[in-house]
């Protein structure tokens with residue numbers, strides 16, 4: 001392979017990356033003195049300059065100046081989409097050009113300047129987005145064509161697809177960019193989150209997981225005042241960006257999942273009724289308890305539960321008909337912005353205190369000579385689901401070892417071995433926890449110490465897609481803690497038959 005002067009220039013740009021970034025950012029800072037900078041955030045500018053340098057270096061190695069021009073066209077569309085004017089990119093290119101002029105020998109600098117000038121020219125052209133501009137981006141970012149699966153392709157191409165989808169969506173609904181004001185920069189984060197959720201659903205062949213997520217996101221976004229049509233537009237743009245970035249055979253499934261979610265979102269307003277209803281079993285108690293939590297009256301909350309116990313209410317019913325719906329209701333209120341994070345934390349902490357006070361009643365069942373380890377999977381900070389499961393097994397006479405939130409897989413398996421567990425219960429709450437569930441189950445199967453343990457999985461995603469446990473290699477799932485106990489008993493009986 002012949003190494004050309006262009007390749008050497010590309011190498012030198014990367015070798016000097018940090019010092020070029022510093023020099024160019026310094027120039028921008030000096031230019032902004034007196035007048036506030038267009039972005040006012042030099043650290044972000046510095047990162048952007050790093051990305052421009054990477055693209056410049058990649059362009060010099062490939063077809064050269066024109067490719068960098070297309071990169072600039074795409075970047076300008078994206079930046080305008082999130083409210084940064086095209087002139088900011090122009091200023092960054094000028095600063096980079098001066099820094100390169102100072103630091104590189106004239107011949108190499110000239111090669112880089114040629115590409116930078118092509119970038120400058122594209123910024124003046126209209127329209128900015130051409131198929132060539134869109135095609136120029138992957139050179140710097142990803143090789144989704146090499147991916148073995150659609151989920152992998154989505155992950156590999158996310159750095160390109162996410163900004164592209166934001167750019168497309170803002171181009172189609174320019175008013176959104178204006179209406180968003182300060183929140184515009186969040187659009188890219190949102191796009192990345194949508195993509196991660198889509199990749200997880202595609203990986204597990206579970207379209208319902210993504211539709212459920214889309215519905216949740218819709219409620220959340222509309223409660224902060226966004227137009228419901230906006231998410232619809234954005235998910236549509238995400239599908240189009242995927243069609244541009246991925247080969248057809250890999251784009252098919254994600255686009256199908258997006259279409260299903262869009263159908264759900266456009267089939268009528270998303271209803272989110274309260275989880276606490278007066279006419280439900282123990283409804284009046286649940287309403288009173290929730291009210292006490294929301295009023296910040298811990299004493300009243302405790303008193304209500306104590307009185308219910310004295311009146312003979314079974315502990316299990318309190319878990320099922322009071323604590324669980326109240327927790328879900330706190331989530332709903334947070335989702336529609338009627339409860340702050342601080343208030344949710346307070347209410348959850350009160351319920352955890354109340355649960356502890358019930359322990360004398362939980363730990364008094366006849367022993368069954370069975371052992372359970374219950375944990376929230378690595379990354380899952382929600383601990384009450386696993387705690388409920390452990391408590392229901394305890395009430396069925398099992399010896400239980402409840403590990404709490406986010407436990408690393410190795411430690412879980414050591415605990416399974418040390419406690420000679422018959423069953424391992426793993427709790428997940430968000431779609432993004434499922435990869436860790438998969439890895440934990442696989443590790444349990446591979447590890448001689450835990451190979452025979454019965455692995456049950458559960459939590460929110462398993463309530464949405466009932467047979468998800470199969471794809472993750474587990475032995476079963478149940479929608480409730482009570483159901484988990486029955487299932488474990490059945491599986492153990494089947495094993496010894």
Ligand code: B12
Pocket residue numbers: 212213216324327328329330331332334335344348379380381382383384385386388389424425426427428429430431456457458459460463477478479480481482483484
């Ligand atoms: C309290 C809470 C938190 C607390 C948790 C504190 C703690 N100490 O546990 C904190 C603040 C940490 C938190 C963080 C987040 N949360 Co939160 N949280 C909640 C809330 C309000 C209550 C959770 C709870 O206690 N549920 C009660 C238990 C009993 O219910 P459960 O887990 O479903 O368990 C039952 C069954 O699923 C089943 N089960 C559970 N595990 C298992 C296991 C097995 C083996 C089996 C068989 C069955 C089973 O049995 C249980 C009993 O019947 C929920 C609302 C909700 N709907 O759950 C939101 C909620 C789960 N959180 C949500 C979100 C978005 C988040 C964050 C991403 C927010 C953020 N931007 O930071 C983070 C993510 C953190 C992370 N990495 O995990 C969303 C998830 C939306 C979605 N569909 O993706 C929810 C639904 C709120 C909402 N309505 O929007 N959260």
